[in-house]
Amino acid sequence: MxxxxxxxxxxxxxxxxxxxxxxxxxxxxxxxxxxxxxxxxxxxxxxxxxxxxxxxxxxxxxxxxxxxxxxxxxxxxxxxxxxxxxxxxxxxxxxxxxxxxxxxxxxxxxxxxxxxxxxxxxxxxxxxxxxxxxxIPVIKAIREGLSANRIEWLAGIINGTCNYILTRMEQDGLGFAEVLSDAQALGYAEADPEFDVEGIDAAHKLTILASIAFGIPLQFDKLHIQGISEITIEDIEYAKELGFRIKHLGIARSSDAGIELRVHPAMVPVDRLIAGVNGVMNATLVQSDAVGPTLYYGAGAxxxxxxxxxxxxxxxxxxxxGDIGENSGASPVPQLGFLPGSMPDRQIVPIEDVETAYYLRMKVINRPGVLAAITKIFGDSDISIATILQKSHGANNTEVTIIMLTQIALESNLNQAVTHIRKIDSVTSEIQSIRLENLA
Amino acid sequence: MxxxxxxxxxxxxxxxxxxxxxxxxxxxxxxxxxxxxxxxxxxxxxxxxxxxxxxxxxxxxxxxxxxxxxxxxxxxxxxxxxxxxxxxxxxxxxxxxxxxxxxxxxxxxxxxxxxxxxxxxxxxxxxxxxxxxxxIPVIKAIREGLSANRIEWLAGIINGTCNYILTRMEQDGLGFAEVLSDAQALGYAEADPEFDVEGIDAAHKLTILASIAFGIPLQFDKLHIQGISEITIEDIEYAKELGFRIKHLGIARSSDAGIELRVHPAMVPVDRLIAGVNGVMNATLVQSDAVGPTLYYGAGAxxxxxxxxxxxxxxxxxxxxGDIGENSGASPVPQLGFLPGSMPDRQIVPIEDVETAYYLRMKVINRPGVLAAITKIFGDSDISIATILQKSHGANNTEVTIIMLTQIALESNLNQAVTHIRKIDSVTSEIQSIRLENLA
Structure with missing residues (x-):
């Protein structure tokens, strides 16, 4: 031997x-x-x-x-x-x-x-x-198992700390800070949790996944990175009411404009298999042209x-x-899935040019004309609203929370609309926005 | 090039x-x-x-x-x-x-x-x-991705026709025969469906999975094979009421007695990820000693x-x-994951010696002493009952359906109990039995 x-x-x-x-x-x-x-x-x-x-x-x-x-x-x-x-x-x-x-x-x-x-x-x-x-052997799956395919996009729950916190927030109705303390006590989050909860760790992983999926160089510095620290229990409950679950995702997507690379919380339809990945578990969903969707699930840490x-x-x-000393060469599989220089260089799409649907939440003073003013701004920014929910607060319904789901919209248009809405006097809260990802 | x-x-x-x-x-x-x-x-x-x-x-x-x-x-x-x-x-x-x-x-x-x-x-x-x-690159995942592990068991939804039929039965409340006709019209089932619905196709696949998971020879003739043609819409609805979903599974499990190889319908807790694999999609859940559970999902045909x-x-x-003509040898990965003869030969466990929990359903005439007679037989066969449901039928509740979930029991004991219960006059139907698989 x-x-x-x-x-x-x-x-x-x-x-x-x-x-x-x-x-x-x-x-x-x-x-x-x-x-x-x-x-x-x-x-x-x-x-x-x-x-x-x-x-x-x-x-x-x-x-x-x-x-x-x-x-x-x-x-x-x-x-x-x-x-x-x-x-x-x-x-x-x-x-x-x-x-x-x-x-x-x-x-x-x-x-x-x-x-x-x-x-x-x-x-x-x-x-x-x-x-x-x-x-989870997801690198192997993409680099070898899916080697016949042109990969269209992938979306992963690739940080167990974020997934644990979001799952506990939903299941126990607790706020982010409270669950984070618990997670730290249980060893599911570091004493300094920023690396995980602000998305840096997921971004490192997405950088690697995108490179092997699309044959592009590793380019961590080009990612859009957003964590989960601003997700509230309210958002999680409204998501549920609307048929979604909030997950922290790393998404890489190929489009005509180039490759999107983004890490952020997202609302996912609750009947998607990946929406059922809870606690510290990880999963990556890969959409490819020949095989269609495949998913890889398991322990991420x-x-x-x-x-x-x-x-x-x-x-x-x-x-x-091979026999040691005789054929001790490198693996026959290229490190990043493709032979260096074999694929055309792809542009990374700036986040402003990315199009997704959005969930938006804001508090407004309950007076005539406010909703009209808000919806006019969306219209002017070329954003269509798909759903509006209105929830009353206060003794005399003096304030209401407005929840909106938009149709697919350009990020830069959304940012413009949000900037204008912030200036409306009757809008009394920050405007929460979370992307909707259909993943189909 | x-x-x-x-x-x-x-x-x-x-x-x-x-x-x-x-x-x-x-x-x-x-x-x-x-x-x-x-x-x-x-x-x-x-x-x-x-x-x-x-x-x-x-x-x-x-x-x-x-x-x-x-x-x-x-x-x-x-x-x-x-x-x-x-x-x-x-x-x-x-x-x-x-x-x-x-x-x-x-x-x-x-x-x-x-x-x-x-x-x-x-x-x-x-x-x-x-x-x-x-x-789904599940052969690669087991043979290479999980090569560090001693695999404990695997359970797969590995026949899309069966999964499509069971999903449609549940979602549309239709019977087996009706959904089968539909599936044939849609091209999801063959004109001669026996190969799929009676479990032969899944058994071929399980034979291969078991071999690469445990380093045992391919031994198709040793499998216990059962299809889905006897699953009724009643079973599916009772399963739902009890928190389960019926899936057709291929299961290979290593125990002290040897390797279990069995293909059959099973009730799976509805909150398991694999229970959410619907329609023609396939998935295999693998439990290993180092990584724990991993799951591989995608299109099976x-x-x-x-x-x-x-x-x-x-x-x-x-x-x-390598360079053609120079190093055109076989793959460095053994065909069945292990080098031939490198693993000890393992006994295949006869189905009578397999232990699982069971769902049982039977109709009985509603008269005093019937339930006592049935439960006595279970006790005599060393089978503990975990849950009993009783559903009334007929104008005067003359008949009732009894549904029981057992604790883990030996197959041969269950068969013995069923044989005795059949002889009770008041038992008016065949006794349906479906294994419960916890998959955790």
């Missing part, structure tokens, strides 16, 4: 999960690869820290570069996260002709183009299934779910290795 | 879809493989039949063996179905060292072991993603959905080819 030597860099949640899976399921993994896969070295930040892991026979190292440069290591698994040290370690491992497996979405989304170019030069694989949607994707990548790399 | 020559055998629904995708999406496919993939020959049953396909530059042939033996063909795509001619053609193509892509579930389920052994001998790939769940899987397999084969 030939042995493949793996070096793990980082032994936090994902590192521990990865090591545990490789140890526990070694029989299955060997059955699938014909190789014994052994973790021989692990780099950790603190050599003296007690670890919940079986480290027998494993050499610990305080310096990740030791592993990146070790001639005995075949595959380096980067699980430290962030994009500074991780980047240096990954580039150094590639320079030493090692295959790299990473769970690091920020690293790939922001520095992927540079990393893949170096990997191609040195003929090694860099794989990153664990970087998007944890244990956690030690073993993410470790599952890391180990699947290791298995892929090992399966492609 | 290097060219890969493909020969298609069969130009029915799937053949036409495959050809159309290869032609329409050639730019994407070339971008993904670095190769031009050209269909040079097509074998058809009737050379004079008018085809809805662009056959320019393609040589038609009346004999599939012409293609299996053509030295200029790199990949043979078998889409004639059935397991007689198809088998001979596939074996001949392998003997001529051609890679084979097939959409033929019966062929793989029944003759796969023989075919794969020959393919290994000749170092060629035989791929069959299209054989299970049409365009149709020209382009199935063609999408065929073309994805072609892309996989082409990606693994």
């Amino acid at each position: 030939k042995v493949v030597n793996v070096g793990l860099i980082g032994l936090g949640t994902v590192g521990t999960g990865t090591l545990r899976i490789l140890q526990r399921n070694s029989q299955e993994i060997t059955g699938r690869t014909g190789r014994e896969i052994t973790v021989t070295r692990v780099a950790v930040g603190d050599l003296n820290k007690q670890r919940d892991a079986d480290l027998e026979g494993i050499v610990l190292s305080g310096d990740p570069m030791d592993i990146a440069r070790d001639p005995a290591i075949d595959i380096v698994v980067e699980m430290i996260g962030g994009d500074d040290i991780a980047k240096e370690v990954v580039l150094e491992a590639i320079r030493h002709k090692k295959h790299v497996v990473t769970a690091n979405k920020a690293l790939i989304a922001v520095h992927g183009n540079e990393i893949f170019a170096l990997a191609e030069k040195h003929n090694v694989a860099v794989t990153f299934e664990a970087a998007v949607a944890g244990g 956690g030690a073993e779910p993410t470790g599952s994707a890391v180990v699947a990548d290791i298995v892929d790399v090992v399966r492609s290795m | 290097k060219v890969v020559n493909v020969g298609l055998i069969g130009l029915g629904t799937v053949g036409t879809g495959t050809l159309r995708i290869l032609q329409r999406n050639s730019q994407e496919i070339t971008g993904r493989t670095g190769r031009e993939i050209t269909v040079t020959r097509v074998a058809v049953g009737d050379l004079n039949k008018q085809r809805d396909a662009d056959l320019e530059g393609i040589v038609l042939s009346g004999d599939p063996m012409d293609i299996a033996r053509d030295p200029a063909i790199d990949i043979v795509v078998e889409m004639i179905g059935g397991d007689d001619i198809a088998k001979e053609v596939v074996l001949e193509a392998i003997r001529h060292k051609k890679h084979v892509v097939t959409a033929n579930k019966a062929l793989i389920a029944v003759h796969g072991n023989e075919i794969f052994a020959l393919a290994e001998k000749h170092n060629v790939a035989v791929t069959f993603e299209a054989a299970v769940a049409g365009g 149709g020209a382009e959905p199935t063609g999408s899987a065929v073309v994805a397999d072609i892309v996989d084969v082409v990606r693994s080819m």
Whole structure:
């Protein structure tokens, strides 16, 4: 039995999960690869820290570069996260002709183009299934399973923290802040939650998904990013009344104008399968020209779910290795699904030019002419209203909440209309707007 | 640009879809493989039949063996179905060292072991993603995406005809026979529907799924197979009342006793994601030790959905080819996920030894002591009742329908209880039994 030597860099949640899976399921993994896969070295930040892991026979190292440069290591698994040290370690491992497996979405989304170019030069694989949607093999599905298709759009629930918060808000009737505290206590949200709840994490993942779906370079800086911190329990309840559920989505869509890349909360018809994806679970819906819609669902985070994707990548790399020392080349699948330069460059559509329907909510003083003034502004901005709900408040119905659903409208027109409506004296609240996504 | 020559055998629904995708999406496919993939020959049953396909530059042939033996063909795509001619053609193509892509579930389920052994001998790939769940890349997901995992069980809605019929029965309150006629008129069911509605088609697919999930040989003859023709609208309505939906499932489950392989209707809690998979759509839920539950959803049949899987397999084969003539070996992924002989042989659990909960429905004459007699029989057979519903019928409530949900019980105990209950005079109907599957 030939042995493949793996070096793990980082032994936090994902590192521990990865090591545990490789140890526990070694029989299955060997059955699938014909190789014994052994973790021989692990780099950790603190050599003296007690670890919940079986480290027998494993050499610990305080310096990740030791592993990146070790001639005995075949595959380096980067699980430290962030994009500074991780980047240096990954580039150094590639320079030493090692295959790299990473769970690091920020690293790939922001520095992927540079990393893949170096990997191609040195003929090694860099794989990153664990970087998007944890244990769901969605990278593989798009890059290989849907390779016959022209992908039209994809929409993903790709941040478990956001999905958990929105689900709890709906199910328990609680506000954002209250559920966030709970989520932090339960370990579903970080102490500093901004990265998740403001959409940065989802944007890293969407950057990667869009690149493999459309054959475009990774371009994180071009995304429109919006989080869920301004979603209120009112919005969730009105959505329900109107037959929708609010989900935080990453959407990439190909149109004549180019590629839309946007992360934001959206109202989804409640009978869509993806609307039933609750709690910390993730799912990605992909619309393609030949197969139509397909959906991939599972755990988007956690030690073993993410470790599952890391180990699947290791298995892929090992399966492609051929006899070691003889055909230890890169994977036959291009890192981003397409051979570099094989697809025409596509424009990223500025958010002002994106067209969707909208849900709008505002409070107004209940006096004659207000609704007429508001609807006139929409008409002047070329926006058609599909539905209006009016809800009374106050002792004498002095205030009402107006909820509107628009037809498909241009974002810049909507912004213009909102700017004008804000100036109406009788409008007493901010104007909440949430996109409607039909996903069909 | 290097060219890969493909020969298609069969130009029915799937053949036409495959050809159309290869032609329409050639730019994407070339971008993904670095190769031009050209269909040079097509074998058809009737050379004079008018085809809805662009056959320019393609040589038609009346004999599939012409293609299996053509030295200029790199990949043979078998889409004639059935397991007689198809088998001979596939074996001949392998003997001529051609890679084979097939959409033929019966062929793989029944003759796969023989075919794969020959393919290994000749170092060629035989791929069959299209054989299970049409365009959903579920074979790839299990064989590669979940390769880190010990799979515990999987449950699939893998026959679109059954799912369409059950969905329409529920949504429109119609009986099985009525919906079947409709489905036949709409092309969702064959003129001879037995293959689909009696579960044979799903059993072929489950055979394949189980093999790649557990590393066991293909053993179609060991499956327990039950269709949907005895499901009544009453059952569907009682299921709804009890919080369930009836789905036709293929289930493979690993337990200490071995592997369960069974195809049958089942009641699934209505809040499970898979319970929301309606109409002709398919989905497979896979429970694994590391990642937990994952689900794969999409179209399970149709020209382009199935063609999408065929073309994805072609892309996989082409990606693994390396430089043609130089490294044109088999795929690095074992055909059935595991290297032959690498996993211990597992017993297939006889259906009598399977344990599930049950829904039972029967009509009885409404007289004292009947329910006591029935419940005593269950107690004597070591079956606990979880829920009893009683529905009155007739002018004077002379008859009642009794619906029971049992706790987890052994199939042989249930059969014994049913045999005894049938003998009670007051029981006036057959005893309907449907398994309850919690799927969690």
